[in-house]
Amino acid sequence: MSSRPRHSVLFTCEHGGNRIPKRYAARFIDHQELLQTHRGWDPGTLQMGTYFHQRIPSQMFASQTSRLLIDLNRSEGHPSLFSKLVPPPGDSQRNELLETYYRPWRREVADWISRQVRQKQFVWHLSFHSFTPELNGEVRTAEIGLLYDPGRLPERAFCDRWRKKIRETFPTFRVRRNYPYRGVADGHTTSLRKRFSTNQYAGIELEVNQQLFLQPSGKVKKLIAGLYQSWSLALQQTSGAK
Template sequence: MSLDKRKVLFTCEHGGNEIPQEFNAAFDGAEGALTSHRGYDLGALDLFQKFANAPYADKAFYSTTSRLLVELNRSRHHPRLFSEFTQPLQEEEKRQIITQHYLPYRQKVEEQIHDWIQEGYQVLHISVHSFTPVLDGEKRKADIGLLYNPGREREQLFASKWRQEISRLDGDYKIRYNYPYKGTADGFVTLLRRKHTPEEYAGLELEVNQKFALGSPEDWLVLQNVLVSSCGKAL
């Protein structure tokens, strides 16, 4: 595809663990959860900002509101849209959260994609995430996950090219497809696929093991640079 007919979008749905002041009472005693992987994607915002500043990034959107307030990467009617801290709130309070924090973020992303498609561009959307090294006592066996829909050729091809470019720059990283989650699971990218044809829209989720953000700053910086550089080469 011609470079002048493609737009590249980066998003980060879980960049922070902020709670709006009016909902602080619902999170009394929740400091441990908010600072853990449940509250946000550790390191994801740092990595996202590297992508956002790359010369090939056409637009970037992020949120620093905690996923424990509302899960921006879940559909509106997903049973875990609200966490155990916000599920007990009154329906009016939940509507307020949806109106003020959920819809504005998702709508600006959707509107940007829609506008580009209307202008005749093909969109490549990369959603930046990180995952906890150990979940429920089980160690995750990957450094990098590339999540895509195997039924959409553009996504499959880009994931394959990106993996090759990462390995060319550093062959020590363990890269897995559709891990630690399936690329077709409920999520923002999955919704966007339903709204647009494979020719109009390709969406991938990048998942990076949080052990890098928790470990050596030098190793973490190296990985960030490898991912940003390899993505550019794969485009």
């Protein structure tokens, strides 16, 4: 009997950094402080993604280019693909940004999934995100959010199990499903669901309250380790039940 696993694991960080390439630096001269905020990136996501990736056979795609330049987690026609908080790029620059940063990255992820599917591997995709504790005067009432499509059984079953495991590991955490955003809203996983069936692909977004990354480094390490352990246990249970 073959020992090859029946699934492949994919990690992505769409907002892993706040870098601005020198070519576009002039647009951001007056927006350096903005780049350091949650508007510019998702703090903690690259650290989480790297930790997970180093502990299990997997593929990882991580961007460290600021979403204020172009947002890899938005569809190409979405009005928030280019931020309205900084001077908008001209038409030629828009196309340049799409061809240089957006389309190649999206295509590379989709092509990798396609290769796994051709090899009869089910793909478990975890996309790392973090959210600001307060947005537009609204205080977010969760430490952890799990975003998924309730209509896709593998995603729903996995998030049910992962939520239980997280709460066992961190009893004081409020772990909410499809919060602070809807899992079927415009995003990278949503676009991939349109291309790959529920028998081929499951896309989950992990949302972590950024306040947790302001803790001392030892507590942050325990947070990430606990999230990984709970994710791993939930994956074992769900993939075995598929």
